[in-house]
Amino acid sequence: MYVVLIGAPASGKGTQAKELAEACELAHVATGDLFREAVQRGTELGRRAKLYMDRGELVADALTIAMVIERLEEPDARPGAILDGFPRTLEQARALDEALAARQQRIARAIYLKVPTEALLRRLSGRWICLHCQATFHELYQPPASTGRCDRCGGELYQRPDDQPATARHRLEVYFEHTLPVIEYYRGRSVLVEVDGDQSIQEVREDLLRVFGKVAA
Numbered sequence: 001m002y003v004v005l006i007g008a009p010a011s012g013k014g015t016q017a018k019e020l021a022e023a024c025e026l027a028h029v030a031t032g033d034l035f036r037e038a039v040q041r042g043t044e045l046g047r048r049a050k051l052y053m054d055r056g057e058l059v060a061d062a063l064t065i066a067m068v069i070e071r072l073e074e075p076d077a078r079p080g081a082i083l084d085g086f087p088r089t090l091e092q093a094r095a096l097d098e099a100l101a102a103r104q105q106r107i108a109r110a111i112y113l114k115v116p117t118e119a120l121l122r123r124l125s126g127r128w129i130c131l132h133c134q135a136t137f138h139e140l141y142q143p144p145a146s147t148g149r150c151d152r153c154g155g156e157l158y159q160r161p162d163d164q165p166a167t168a169r170h171r172l173e174v175y176f177e178h179t180l181p182v183i184e185y186y187r188g189r190s191v192l193v194e195v196d197g198d199q200s201i202q203e204v205r206e207d208l209l210r211v212f213g214k215v216a217a
């Protein structure tokens with residue numbers, strides 16, 4: 001089963017996708033995480049992706065699509081995956097459909113995590129991320145038990161450079177321009193489900209589990 005999770009930056013999709021993937025025993029494929037790993041490892045892909053990421057732009061479709069299709073070939077993603085942060089453009093959505101169709105597979109659901117713009121801007125400032133496991137925290141809404149340390153793995157927390165106010169605002173504009181059409185693309189294919197992302201993490205989690213026919217733990 002392949003599921004796409006769509007949401008603006010700071011909509012909470014990363015946090016939710018990770019938990020949902022665990023609960024549903026599906027691979028979690030997060031393009032933002034894959035790019036950040038490549039940047040950290042200093043690979044050619046990382047070097048090229050960083051040029052876009054630092055400006056809050058989307059990485060070129062060709063690079064992104066090739067990376068995801070390669071990732072979906074890995075054994076853990078063959079039975080299904082939750083795609084987090086991909087597709088973000090119509091071209092990516094079409095390429096994903098083609099790649100899955102070639103394997104006699106398709107997107108079962110596209111979940112749109114809807115959050116008002118003012119809430120997104122509030123959330124984007126104050127976000128901290130674990131350097132080691134990528135868990136996310138927020139100074140106000142979800143502070144770590146110990147300042148600067150990850151609750152999950154004890155890793156060091158850092159603020160993403162692209163969460164700086166001007167870049168964060170630009171990422172939202174890019175999202176509205178390029179990713180909102182993707183939501184309509186999936187609506188047209190009758191696989192879109194909207195979930196209210198402007199609730200507590202636990203409430204959103206329960207709504208998402210309900211979409212998967214699972215009862216929240």
Ligand code: AMP
Pocket residue numbers: 009031032033035052053054056057058059060064084085086087088089092162171
């Ligand atoms: P995220 O962690 O999902 O907010 O992604 C961080 C950054 O990685 C984005 O601002 C883009 O520069 C890049 N990125 C992640 N996913 C994609 C995608 N599907 N297409 C293009 N760029 C992406």
